[in-house]
Amino acid sequence: MTFSPELEARFEKFLAKYPADRKRSAMIPMLIYAQDEVGSMTDELIGEVAKRVGASPLNVNEVLTYYSMLHRKPLGKYHVQICTNISCLLVGGEELWNRACKKLGIGHKEVTADGRVSLEEVECMGACSWAPAVQVNYDFYHDVTMAQLEKLIDGLTAGKKPEEITEVQRVNP
């Protein structure tokens, strides 16, 4: 299996971080960065990472099913994650979640028909003091209002990139 030169360079760095006889430590970081490029945990990807860290594909499968960010099915190009945990719940996270589901016509861990947007109701993402919070892929949105959520979803479904939706500010661009 071939990866981009950037990812290969990253893998090389990852493998150099750990003691020579402890390459397996690189497994989870490799999986998550590879998933970003490949889209999901394909059998081919699992086999490749297993080979590189000196584990069996079964070992990798056993590990990846534990972690909520690693998934066997592809998500949307833009994965919209809405927190409804306690701090977000108290200030409307659940209302945002319900609206997003209705607007997109999809539910938890589902993808729109065109593959552009997927939704996930997530647990605490560490933005409690700026709740309610939303993440699109790895970008945070804080103090999200209903109007902002609507603009964000409208923009994404219309084919815009998150950075092009200027009405809604990402906090870590």
Place this chain on the structure above:
Amino acid sequence: MLYNQPNPLEVRILTKRFGLPNSESIDTYLANDGYKAFEKALGMSPDEIINEVKASGLRGRGGAGFPTGMKWSFVPKQSSKPKYIMVNADESEPGTCKDRLLIEYDPHQLIEGILIAGLAVGAQQGYVYIRGEYRYLIDIVDRAIDEAYARGYLGDNILGRGIKFHLATHSGAGAYECGEESALLESFEGKRGNPRIRPPFPAVAGAYQSPTVLNNVETFCAVPPIILQGGAYFAGLGTPKNGGTRLFCLSGHINKPGVYELPMGFNLMRMINEVGGGMRNGRKLKAVIPGGSSCPVLKADECDLAMDFDTLAAAKSMLGSGGVVVMDEDTCMVKAALRIMRFYAHESCGWCIPCREGTAWLRKLLTRFHEGMGTRNDIVLIGDLAKNMLGRTFCPLGDAAALPTISIVEKWEEEFVAHLNGEPCPYDKSSRLVAA
């Protein structure tokens, strides 16, 4: 740009560089006392460093509050295996968002704390385990590590002093449980994050079964100020046996939610009213989670207390991770209990049966209850189930799920009773969203 305005009541020790231009760069750090503590520590013996940390009264900021200096002293001086420094940046306790800021605004303070810990225990390798969702922070720490290597603060011959220390980041992939120390170590080794039985503790058998110092981000960040200004100074900022300041994350129904650095022992009501700007929309206070969702919930009339580990323990709750979640009179406590339980049921790794089964059944019972289909017996059953989880698991997640539930059932039984008539939830009123 800071996410919230500082408050004049803050005592900014760990956050003193927050808001400076390019505060994440090594140049800003060096221009503002950066790496001076490390240079001072180079002239100290390991025991002197550990004694200074002991004198500071610093206790683990991840939640358990174990004295940091003592933890470090458990690392064997002689070891045939390499020793490791492990940073827990898997911040995921609901209500907690402080480590994010410490890394985002001042990653070199963290690196300096790690370096000093390395000197104290004789470790030459460190890792920062960062939750996968914090990808941009991994990039920030990676850049800071590169800067530190380039300036000679990391490498095989640090500052030409013949000292060796290497540091790298490590990405998680989504799991609350991996914030628990032994599960973190398993995950670090490329396995499922199931907890380990202890003893042995990580100080003796941690990463790769080698002696390991494992602390929270904020704990490491407190070390440079302690070394630079002295343990006694840091201790004097807080209350007895609860040294220093800590970052409190205020969230929920208050006017000025935010992360504020306040002295240990700061009064909780003052925190809500004077730092947090009081209750939103003039509503009355009903409940406070004092330190992340794992803590027993306090009633409004229990909140006039000093926020330190011992006072909270005496009030049968916990100071925890610093996540102060404030709830007003319109909050449905059954729903709060349910949402918290849904979280633990989702995050239970399934290793220990009392936790795996207990959280799943409590989630089902609380869901049924909140939908108005509970019975009077269920109120007793919820309390009993939760109590039967206590102390029966490898790691504290079981207790963390049970404790808030027990406190809510005991303190707000009338709200459970009010859900018995099959009517829609009587507490959960209008929209909670703040108008834009």
